[in-house]
Amino acid sequence: MTALHTKQTPAxxxxxxxxxxxxxxxxxxxQYLKGLLFFLIGAGAFAIEIATGRYTDMAGGFxxxxxxxxxxxxxxxxxxxxxxxxxxxxxxxxxxxxxxxxMANGIIALFILLLFLFxxxxxxxxxxxxxxxxxxxxMLHSSLQEIKKLWESMYAYIILSPAALLTxxxxxxxxxxGVLIAFTDYSRSNLPPTKLVHWVGLNNFVxxxxxxxxxxxxxGVLLWTFVWAxxxxxxxxxxxxxxxxxxxxxxxxxxxxxRSIYILPWAVPAMISALVFKSMFNGQFGPISQFLLDMGLTxxxxxxxxxxxxxxxxxxxxxxxxxxxxxxYFMALIGGTLTTVSESYYEAARMxxxxxxxxxxxxxxxxxxxxxxxxxxxxxxxxxxxxxxIYFLTEGxxxxxxxxxxxxxxxxxxxxxxxxxxxxxxxxxxxxSIIVFLIVASFSLINLRKSKSxxxx
Amino acid sequence: MKRKRTNLTRxxxxxxxxxxxxxxxxxxxxxxxxxxGSSFGSSKGLANASAIPDHATLRNxxxxxxxxxxxxxxxxxxxxxxxxxxxxxxxSTLGAYAFSRFKFxxxxxxxxxxxxxxxxxxxxxAIAVYMLFLNFGLLDSLTGLVFVGVAAQLPYNIWLLKGYLxxxxxxxxxxxLIDGASRTQIFVRxxxxxxxxxxTFVAVLQFAAPWMDFILPRLLISSExxxxxxxxxxxxxxxxxxxxxxxxxxxxxxxxxxxAVLYIVLQKYLINGLTAGGDKG
Numbered sequence: 082m083t084a085l086h087t088k089q090t091p092a093x094x095x096x097x098x099x100x101x102x103x104x105x106x107x108x109x110x111x112q113y114l115k116g117l118l119f120f121l122i123g124a125g126a127f128a129i130e131i132a133t134g135r136y137t138d139m140a141g142g143f144x145x146x147x148x149x150x151x152x153x154x155x156x157x158x159x160x161x162x163x164x165x166x167x168x169x170x171x172x173x174x175x176x177x178x179x180x181x182x183x184m185a186n187g188i189i190a191l192f193i194l195l196l197f198l199f200x201x202x203x204x205x206x207x208x209x210x211x212x213x214x215x216x217x218x219x220m221l222h223s224s225l226q227e228i229k230k231l232w233e234s235m236y237a238y239i240i241l242s243p244a245a246l247l248t249x250x251x252x253x254x255x256x257x258x259g260v261l262i263a264f265t266d267y268s269r270s271n272l273p274p275t276k277l278v279h280w281v282g283l284n285n286f287v288x289x290x291x292x293x294x295x296x297x298x299x300x301g302v303l304l305w306t307f308v309w310a311x312x313x314x315x316x317x318x319x320x321x322x323x324x325x326x327x328x329x330x331x332x333x334x335x336x337x338x339x340r341s342i343y344i345l346p347w348a349v350p351a352m353i354s355a356l357v358f359k360s361m362f363n364g365q366f367g368p369i370s371q372f373l374l375d376m377g378l379t380x381x382x383x384x385x386x387x388x389x390x391x392x393x394x395x396x397x398x399x400x401x402x403x404x405x406x407x408x409x410y411f412m413a414l415i416g417g418t419l420t421t422v423s424e425s426y427y428e429a430a431r432m433x434x435x436x437x438x439x440x441x442x443x444x445x446x447x448x449x450x451x452x453x454x455x456x457x458x459x460x461x462x463x464x465x466x467x468x469x470x471i472y473f474l475t476e477g478x479x480x481x482x483x484x485x486x487x488x489x490x491x492x493x494x495x496x497x498x499x500x501x502x503x504x505x506x507x508x509x510x511x512x513x514s515i516i517v518f519l520i521v522a523s524f525s526l527i528n529l530r531k532s533k534s535x536x537x538x
Numbered sequence: 539m540k541r542k543r544t545n546l547t548r549x550x551x552x553x554x555x556x557x558x559x560x561x562x563x564x565x566x567x568x569x570x571x572x573x574x575g576s577s578f579g580s581s582k583g584l585a586n587a588s589a590i591p592d593h594a595t596l597r598n599x600x601x602x603x604x605x606x607x608x609x610x611x612x613x614x615x616x617x618x619x620x621x622x623x624x625x626x627x628x629x630s631t632l633g634a635y636a637f638s639r640f641k642f643x644x645x646x647x648x649x650x651x652x653x654x655x656x657x658x659x660x661x662x663x664a665i666a667v668y669m670l671f672l673n674f675g676l677l678d679s680l681t682g683l684v685f686v687g688v689a690a691q692l693p694y695n696i697w698l699l700k701g702y703l704x705x706x707x708x709x710x711x712x713x714x715l716i717d718g719a720s721r722t723q724i725f726v727r728x729x730x731x732x733x734x735x736x737x738t739f740v741a742v743l744q745f746a747a748p749w750m751d752f753i754l755p756r757l758l759i760s761s762e763x764x765x766x767x768x769x770x771x772x773x774x775x776x777x778x779x780x781x782x783x784x785x786x787x788x789x790x791x792x793x794x795x796x797x798a799v800l801y802i803v804l805q806k807y808l809i810n811g812l813t814a815g816g817d818k819g
Contacts, residue, residue: 236640240725241636245633247689248655248692248693256658339563342566349794356786357790410812413805469752522657
């Protein structure tokens, strides 16, 4: 009994061993295979760092930039964004740092380091846990048993891992990158590789709020984006509703035929429809302008989307075209809901002497609205970010000289596109992205909190 | 007397309703007829395009295949669309299966991150994706386009499918488990067949997206022979000096018809899927 007691190593000691050398604690617990696996993972991390760095050439002491490997140089790059810009020499660009590449590598290195950190902590906790189990019961699973058990419980992780890796590197990583850009001076006046990008803290956010032209543009575009999103949602919803009710009436025959016609705008790709409308409403060559001129209704051609003296024309027209594009979806949706409304409600109402209007507002509308309300918010959010319609139809026009790189019909999302792609103001674009996200996320959250699936979470 | 009046109002309402239906139908159809008509037009410019061309000709379609890269763009897009559909459906179904049927550590946190991720405008990530692809040599490749196309929709698709699977009783799974089926067998034999309506929805959306996706290929593709149809069509119409409107019209018709047919044939699945997307937030 006492002999056994003296042999007992406390759990924390096994953990400590694993903290010093990966897998050492497991070896102490006589779980050799598991210890070896942990050791290999840990050794792998160090091997990557050593193999990618230049640790043999440390004559001048260790310098992150010259000697660091994947992890250390990556982190150094993320913090400094480079120290030596490349310059144009006679033979081309000299060697130097590319801030954006350094930043991207830095984030990747950080991600992978976090992954290793996760394994490291697991390795320590596992050693300590196994030890305390051994001390209490004197029994221990063999490594093989444990690994088999782990495999079973890992099934969910294994089938999730492809999706998780893809999401991590193509969604999460870029989002982190995009957010970080908002805190740098990465823009057309400061483009790598000949110049270095620097961290500037909150300067870009200060610029948006304090420089008049930016604030003016931002508020103007934001206001229009809200007006657009609200009107676009309401018009498509109610017109779709109206068409669905008409089609549902007993008077109408050939219902299927009508429905197939009205569903067409939804089925044709929106980009093509928007480009077709853009051509039809082309001021110079478009058929609508020409038609009005020929009929003598207008004395000169109308520049629907480009006339700066008539911005509301472009806005209203964009809303109408969006109505053309958007009503069929709500029509089909509400049409489906209408068939679920029980006929007995109407019979009872008719007996009580209700007229058609009363029946609609007291029975049909509340039932359909209740069934479709969550979709209204979803539609609002997608209209808020309706890049396609605005960009292909108006390209943001008519131009507005008071705005910074935005036109009168530009939404936040198309302004963002122009800032980044056409004008290469990456930092300002990133600031706008963050703002767009915050707005969209807050609306989505309101919607979400009411939904059943969120409560289950 | 009274009956006569109700008859009159009935006729009046009926004619008003039919008038409305006809007007809306004309407004809905006219732009579509106009673009189809333009595609058969004999003069190339926008100025002479009309719904009923004077001298209908197939020349635009022939030109499109002989003198432009349209066939190449079409094949590129077809490849991207097929891969996008296959991997999109596979990864999101596996993910949804894991979230719906298994308990594991970090499940709540992962679901919450999926929810937040699907709220991000894809655009925010596009520039960063460009820089990353530059780093990894995936720029100007169709594979890169598929990666992004699948990843961008993955959070939404997983969330949607998970919601759908949650509503399917687990009694089938349990019965199969007792019979000794493995979890992968349960997935293939039970979950996939039961989830077919929602899988169809995801598959169609994943297949249709590359045909019209503009921002990503515009950013990631630079060479002429890797362009997708959306970029190609846009370049035909945006370049005012080119005067290729009828070519654009012909290309649009060729793209719009298969997609429209697909949407109309599968409209029940699609409308249901979109509705479920709203209900699940």
